[in-house]
Amino acid sequence: MEHRTSSIQGHRIMARCALLAVLVASVSACAGTAGPTQAINDPDEADNRKIHEFNKSFDRNFVRPLSQGYSRLPDPVERGIDNVAENFDLPKEALNSLLQGRPVAALENTARFAVNSTVGLLGIFDPAGEMGLEGHETDFGETLYVWGAEEGVYGEVPFFGPRTERDVVGEVVDIAMNPLRLIVPSAFGPFGTAAEGASILGERAQYSDTIDSVLYESADSYAQSRLLYLQNRRFELGQTGGADDVYIDPYATDPYEDFDAQ
Numbered sequence: 001m002e003h004r005t006s007s008i009q010g011h012r013i014m015a016r017c018a019l020l021a022v023l024v025a026s027v028s029a030c031a032g033t034a035g036p037t038q039a040i041n042d043p044d045e046a047d048n049r050k051i052h053e054f055n056k057s058f059d060r061n062f063v064r065p066l067s068q069g070y071s072r073l074p075d076p077v078e079r080g081i082d083n084v085a086e087n088f089d090l091p092k093e094a095l096n097s098l099l100q101g102r103p104v105a106a107l108e109n110t111a112r113f114a115v116n117s118t119v120g121l122l123g124i125f126d127p128a129g130e131m132g133l134e135g136h137e138t139d140f141g142e143t144l145y146v147w148g149a150e151e152g153v154y155g156e157v158p159f160f161g162p163r164t165e166r167d168v169v170g171e172v173v174d175i176a177m178n179p180l181r182l183i184v185p186s187a188f189g190p191f192g193t194a195a196e197g198a199s200i201l202g203e204r205a206q207y208s209d210t211i212d213s214v215l216y217e218s219a220d221s222y223a224q225s226r227l228l229y230l231q232n233r234r235f236e237l238g239q240t241g242g243a244d245d246v247y248i249d250p251y252a253t254d255p256y257e258d259f260d261a262q
Contacts, residue, residue, distance in 0.1 A: 038239070040230060041153050048156040052222040055161055056215055063204055064212075070198060071205035078202050080124040085199035087116050087123025089137075092178040096138045100146045105136040140177075141170025145237050154226060162229035 042048065070078075090113035097106035112135045115128040128135075144166050145151075152165025163171075175181075204211065218224040 038230075038234065040226065041151070042155075042226065043153060044155060048154070048226075049222050051156045051158055052225065054158060055156065056221065058159060059211075059215060063201070064208070067201040067204035067208065070201040081195055081198045082202055083116070083120070083126050084123040084195040086135075087113060087120070088178075088180060088195065090116075090135060091180040091183075092140075092174050093136065093138050095177070095179055096140055096143045096174075097136060099140075099143045100138065102136070105138070108133055109135050139167075139170055140173040141167035142237060144170055154230065156222070156226070162225055164230070164233065167233065 090109050094106045094109035094113065097103070097109055112128040112133040115131065115133065116123045116126060119125075119127045141164075149166050154162070154164055155168070156162055157168070214224050214228065215221050
């Protein structure tokens, strides 16, 4: 990545995040014990704090109330929606596994997608899981890490919460280059977008206590969100280790899945 002034870096992050309009926003949080961390590169903290307050307001007035209503759906309905959203991600996870040099993970993700898209009725059901095909969650941000790209600056972006520069670029590429988008464009119409959004609302409701604690009960919710996001992401990428470095993202079903194929 090019070395630019901090203000230009901040604006680059904002511009890239504008392309992520198909996602429903939420602020990342995780549960765990604070431990040693790498340096935090946050040159635009003053602006990021303002955006953080906007995101909190958006969560308080929009995301949290909607998630509470969504949580009243019957469990099988919620599970089916989550399965569909997860199934839509499998092709890009298979591609990223290949790009990371993990062919076994790529094959498993492909097989899981094939089974759940057919026998599982587009992913509503999960027969692949019953067959032992659990899949391996990954993304292009991890691919960039495997390729040696630097983390870049930290930024809190409107509607989307904490991100690193590398992960913003990764999300843009994942959306643009998902093989399913290229093969079946209609899959990314209202149905796919609704499934993704509803799944995020479900996660927001499931981990409401943890997220509310970080956002609304912390003495400094910005610093807490930033620390936990960076700790969690670095742990997912294998940059930290040991008993004191276990940072589990409540949005991740299994934070160890990404490394099973290594």
